[in-house]
Structure formats: C-alpha cells, structure tokens
Amino acid sequence: MERERLEQAVPHLLAWYRLFRRDLPWRKDKEPYHVWVSEIMLQQTRVEAVKGYYIRFLEKFPTVSALAAAPEDEVLKAWEGLGYYSRARNLHRAAKAIAAAGAFPETFADVRALPGVGDYTAGAICSIAYDLPCPAVDGNVLRVLTRLLADPGEIGDAATRSRFAEALRAVYPPEAGDFAQALMELGALVCLPNGAPLCGECPWETLCLAHAAGEEERYPVRAEKKARERIPVSVYVLQCGGEFALERRKDKGLLAGLWQFPLVEGRDAPPDRGEVLAQKRAVHIFTHKEWEMTGYLVRVPERDERFVWATAEEIGKRYALPSALKAFFEWVK
Ligand code: SF4
Known part of the structure; x- marks a missing residue:
C-alpha cells in the first residue's frame, strides 16, 4: 500500500476538517461516556436521526451511573424509534459493568470488551476520547481510502479491513481523535457513497488516484449482495x-x-x-x-x-x- 501517499494525505485532511467539520452535539467534549453513547447510536444510523436522541438520552441519563441504575424498560423507551434495539440493551449492560468497575475503561482491549462494542467502535472511542492511535475502519472510511489509493481490495473482506487498519495505524497523527473524525466526515460530506463524489471540494483532489484516473465510482470494490x-x-x-x-x-x-x-x-x-x-x-x-x-x-x-x-x-x-x-x-x- 502507498504509505507515502497516505502520509501526505493526513495534514491535508486535518486542515480541511478544522475548517469544515460540522457542529454536532457529541463534538462538544471528549467525555468517554458521551463519545461511547454517540458511537453506539451512530452505528447503522444517520447523523440527523441521532442528534435529538443523543441530547435527550444524556438529559435522561447524564452519567454512566444514572444509566446503570435505570430500569431496562426506561432505557428501551428512550431508544424507541432509533432501531437496532440490541444496542440499547448492550449499552445498559455495559453501563452496569462500568459502574461496578468504578471508571470508564481506558485501553483498546478494555473498551473492546464492553458488550456491543466491536473493533470499529472501540477504535472510534479510543481515538476520539483518548487520542490513541486506534484506527476505526468502517465502510465509509474504506470507501474514502480505496478511492485515494485506487485500491482494488474487496471491502466486505476482513483481510482488506485489517490491511487498511494497519496502514492507518502507521500514519496516525498525535491528534488521533480529529483524524478519525475527519476520515468519517470526508466520507459523509464529500466522498459520498451514492452518486458522484464531490472531488472539487475534496482536500485530496490532487492526491487521489481514483480521481486522477476518472474512476472514482469504480471504488470501493464490493461483492454482490444477497437479496433480502x-x-x-x-x-x-x-x-x-x-x-x-x-x-x-x-x-x-x-x-x-x-x-x-x-x-x-x-x-x-x-x-x-x-x-x-x-x-x-x-x-x-x-x-x-x-x-x-x-x-x-x-x-x-x-x-x-x-x-x-x-x-x-x-x-x-x-x-x-x-x-x-x-x-x-x-x-x-
Ligand atoms: S478526490 Fe474525489 S474520489 Fe478522491 S477522495 Fe476526494 S472525493 Fe473521494
């Protein structure tokens, strides 16, 4: 993989992020509990749908202990309409474990061990809350990176995911939280999944190999989906x-x-x-x-x-x- 190109891409992306980042309710602080709640809500769910839920949820359960002490029905009620309810149940179970331990976990392994937290979410929490170089690689991040590098890796393949996670780990800047969010933000605002990406507004316009070849929509490479x-x-x-x-x-x-x-x-x-x-x-x-x-x-x-x-x-x-x-x-x- 082109490490040099990836290295060059980092400062461009950070500069762009500082100028264009959206003002979202979960970007007001780096409190691990807040970051965790937002990342769980954002799994498979659009930012616009999450905003109101996030604010109301933290008003109702302002701390991990408040969440841990609430009856499950109350937690599910606060989640009503957001979908994928196992997230709420896991959040509640994890809150009890954190409250019993007395503090929010601080290492990737301990965060990853919480119910409902996979590699991506653990990476996002650790980089955003603690600025640790823990890559958070999901479909959005893979789309952006496979385009930048014109990489033919199949993005549903776990090997592609871990190859990109390793490549990112090697170039992570000290501002790990901003970098992780900048990658997500670029995928959400500019390097869009459906229809043409907005290359003219992209900080990587002159670096991106897919764009140079006029083949933006050829990436990411995906295996065909099974019908529902x-x-x-x-x-x-x-x-x-x-x-x-x-x-x-x-x-x-x-x-x-x-x-x-x-x-x-x-x-x-x-x-x-x-x-x-x-x-x-x-x-x-x-x-x-x-x-x-x-x-x-x-x-x-x-x-x-x-x-x-x-x-x-x-x-x-x-x-x-x-x-x-x-x-x-x-x-x-
Ligand atoms: S130049 Fe275009 S295709 Fe390349 S990363 Fe930017 S938006 Fe995506």
Whole structure:
C-alpha cells in the first residue's frame, strides 16, 4: 500500500476538517461516556436521526451511573424509534459493568470488551476520547481510502479491513481523535457513497488516484449482495374497551425485548375471532429481511390474559414499540 501517499494525505485532511467539520452535539467534549453513547447510536444510523436522541438520552441519563441504575424498560423507551434495539440493551449492560468497575475503561482491549462494542467502535472511542492511535475502519472510511489509493481490495473482506487498519495505524497523527473524525466526515460530506463524489471540494483532489484516473465510482470494490428475505407477517391490534393487547418479544434476536401488538411471522392470515374494524398493509425493511405486514384492527369481546392490556396513553408513555409497527400504532392513537 502507498504509505507515502497516505502520509501526505493526513495534514491535508486535518486542515480541511478544522475548517469544515460540522457542529454536532457529541463534538462538544471528549467525555468517554458521551463519545461511547454517540458511537453506539451512530452505528447503522444517520447523523440527523441521532442528534435529538443523543441530547435527550444524556438529559435522561447524564452519567454512566444514572444509566446503570435505570430500569431496562426506561432505557428501551428512550431508544424507541432509533432501531437496532440490541444496542440499547448492550449499552445498559455495559453501563452496569462500568459502574461496578468504578471508571470508564481506558485501553483498546478494555473498551473492546464492553458488550456491543466491536473493533470499529472501540477504535472510534479510543481515538476520539483518548487520542490513541486506534484506527476505526468502517465502510465509509474504506470507501474514502480505496478511492485515494485506487485500491482494488474487496471491502466486505476482513483481510482488506485489517490491511487498511494497519496502514492507518502507521500514519496516525498525535491528534488521533480529529483524524478519525475527519476520515468519517470526508466520507459523509464529500466522498459520498451514492452518486458522484464531490472531488472539487475534496482536500485530496490532487492526491487521489481514483480521481486522477476518472474512476472514482469504480471504488470501493464490493461483492454482490444477497437479496433480502421477504417475510409475510400478520399483526393483530386487538382492542377491548379502551385498551389494546401487547406482548413482549423474546430476549434474543430481532427487536429483542421490545413490546409489540400480537403478531405472527411467516404467514398472512386474518384473525380467527373478533370483529375486524380495519385492515392495512405496510412494509418494514431490516438489514437482512423485509417484513410484508398485514395489520388487522380487531374488536374482541373479552381480554385474553396471555397479553398485557394498555390504553393508548400508557403505550405512548411506558412501552417501547419498534418503529416497524408505527403504521399500526396510528389506529391506537
Ligand atoms: S478526490 Fe474525489 S474520489 Fe478522491 S477522495 Fe476526494 S472525493 Fe473521494
């Protein structure tokens, strides 16, 4: 790999970052707890969607100890709508471990050992909070770097990832936190994933090999994706008096631990009892699967005690529902 080109790229990128970095709520300080919460929220989630959640979450849980002491339902409620709920559960578990240890971990190995923290997140936390030379390499960073170096490595391949992590480690400047964020920022603002990158605004315009060859869109090289699995789902919004039936999902797997209207994955079938008042279809896309849902609003004559029954107001306040079911929550409201 072209170490010299990478070395030259570092000061250009840092200078650009100081001028153009966005003013984001998690860039106000380097408190490890804040950095950690923001990095977990930003996993698979857009910056714009995270901003409000981040601010509200820290108002509600201002310290690791406050988060550790909160009941899990309260943490899931604060996460409601952000998706990938295992992140919230892991954050909560990790907060308990940190509170018990008495301090936030300070080495890559100890941060990496927290539930819900992989190589990328540990690298981001250690470089941003402690200025340690710990590369954080995700799809965005790989896109930017494979273009800079016109590197044909397949970016889904773990070997490509570790090759780039090593190359970055060798050129990390003392301002490790700024450098890590600058790489992410360049990928978010200039070296864009879809459509043409904005090379005319890029600090690497004269250094970038893909740009010099006019082949920006040839990189990154990616293996073909598998099609998402489509699953029919029946959702039953059961109404009895002013209350609605809820059930809790299992502790493991998709949407673990969240509350939902009773539903059946894998088939589309009308309810076998009660009076159907309304029916509608909705689709929700997860990373690897797609729910093709048919929802039924059903008036039932008596409460089935297998479920928890709650009014619309109680559901809004107390029960964290996945956004996949938002279309049907409208009925309840
Ligand atoms: S010059 Fe263009 S392709 Fe190269 S890193 Fe910059 S934005 Fe990306």
